[in-house]
Amino acid sequence: MGVIEKIKAIEEEMARTQKNKATEHHLGLLKGKLARYRQQLLEENAASSGGAGGSGFEVAKSGDARAVLIGYPSVGKSSLLGKITSTKSEVAHYSFTTLTSVPGVLKYEGAEIQIVDLPGIIYGASQGKGRGRQVVSTARTADLVVMVLDATKSQHQRESLEAELEAVGIRLNKEKPNIYYKKKETGGVKVTFTSPPQANLTEDTIKMILKDYRVHNAEVLVRDDQCTIDDFIDIINDQHRNYIKCLYVYNKIDAVSLEEVDKLAREPNTVVISCEMDLGMDDVVEQIWYQLNLSRVYTKKRGFKPSFEDPLVVRSNSTVGDLCHSIHRDFKDKFKYALVWGSSAKHSPQKCGLTHKIDDEDVITLFTK
């Protein structure tokens, strides 16, 4: 039996199996197997097509962060890209116009955000079909997924895209499960829960799944009592999982009723727009910036006023060391200390080392040896 048939057989068995306490254990094992075969399939496809890079639409990462637009054909991705970035892409009045991804740059609050419009064909990616797989491999590199949806279509579009991404290991708006897992040479499988489990993940299930993965010695520490079997499977497949934020953008609100717009707009991580009527464009840009969670740092030369025009942009939770690295990879070696003004400083200015965490809109003077 080939991998595709194995996947199909497991999916069918899972659909046949009723979900209850008695079957939870068995379903867990099936989910573990499914994750393993899906991974195998993605690897096989990558190998047979010469790797993810050979597809002709891989784009070099540039700028301070990257957002990818994902959505079905004709939902308005190219129109949106044209509205919010400085690169114009052709909009044709028929489906499948975006055959190669067109990167655009969104300039906002001093940051340069690369926005990549991925080909609209994503369906079947988890089965390794066609360009879907390549779309997914580019999506993995994103700091933010912008899922563009057609407000006039049913919620099915969103659910099927989410399921596709889920099947290839992309987790949207989810934190990595709080489970410590390490393979060992000897000692058997040791499982510890910091507090009694509240969800379906039990010591027995963990042991059974690990046995199926041929792991006979390991240490597992479950630090969150809400962790599920799916979470544990994600942890053992950790190299193939990406936890990415997602912004849901409903376009074409000009074509639906006000009640419907109102309902959509109330969903979490959601913006409603109309590219045609130029509605919600500021909101979508603001939300992209907000979701990316970037920090602006203004540098100040000794004896001069800080320059507020051209901030350095770093990810939130960055340190002075990360900032130095973003200036130049050898800069850290020359670093002596930094003076920091702003909300991260205990007093103004605070003398700091490389490990100091910076906040959005801090002002920093760097001193070198």
Ligand SMILES: Nc1nc2c(ncn2[C@@H]2O[C@H](COP(=O)(O)OP(=O)(O)OP(=O)(O)O)[C@@H](O)[C@H]2O)c(=O)[nH]1
């Ligand atoms: N009513 C309405 N139509 C829109 C809106 N935005 C885009 N369209 C129309 O939707 C169609 C598709 O727009 P595109 O921007 O090419 O969509 P796309 O998602 O890039 O499509 P592919 O390139 O096929 O992936 C075009 O005919 C647009 O005129 C909108 O806000 N309202």
